[in-house]
Amino acid sequence: QKCQEAVVLLTAIAAPSQSASEQEASVSQDPCAAAPVVGPCKGTFPRWYYDQNVGECKHFLYGGCQGNHNNFLQELDCVSECIQKSPAFRPASVAPPVTKQTEIASPKANQSQAVNPCAAAPVVGPCKGTFPRWYYDQNVGECKHFLYGGCQGNHNNFLQELDCVSECIQKSPAFRPASVAPPVTKQTEIASPKANQSQAVSDAPISKPFPVPLTLGLIITAVLLLMICRLICDKLYCTVFSPIKEYLLHESVFHFI
CATH class of the missing domain: 4.10.410.10 (Pancreatic trypsin inhibitor Kunitz domain)
Structure with a gap:
């Protein structure tokens, strides 16, 4: 009987260990x-x-x-x-x-952030790591680079700029609230290169300079015309000086008379 009790006891002890090994x-x-x-x-x-x-x-x-x-x-x-x-x-x-x-640690799940990760400010966290990440800045409407500490961040934290652009810029603007994000806490920010923004062009017409070749051509033409007129005038109306110091009219003048 004692042997049977010992067998039962050993079986009871072995059963939990077997279930643990199965687990x-x-x-x-x-x-x-x-x-x-x-x-x-x-x-x-x-x-x-x-x-x-x-x-x-x-x-x-x-x-x-x-x-x-x-x-x-x-x-x-x-x-x-x-x-x-x-x-x-x-x-x-x-x-x-x-x-x-x-x-x-990856950013913890948050219902409000899960709906709109782009609305939250980037969080570096208390850890001392320096992991390059990207976040969406609502103030300027673009994705920026920052250094993530490594723990206790949020969902406004992307490994690549393309992920940030796809999630926060290419989607409908109605997906993001118009509220301004609070400043970044404990953040060493590396400003990403800004895209060349289109500057406002003045509506006033720009006066074009007068073409230089055309100006020179007009001046030369005017000078030639003046020279031709002067030659014609000399032939028609100019006086002839005689040895006896008398001024005679040109022959052509008599034709007009």
């Missing part, structure tokens, strides 16, 4: 359920992992070795694998904290 096996089958692992190596490779706490993909720095499958090269791969698939594929348990991780 670990199920987690190993789902790369999105595991916590991201930086590993012992000292590299700094930008990677993405799925965070079950907030239900989104986040950025982190991978050391370069001994990682796990919750490690994606691009955010699109993480979204395709862990968000677009059926949620039933992932257990609802909360993922353990990241081990030995320097995390670049």
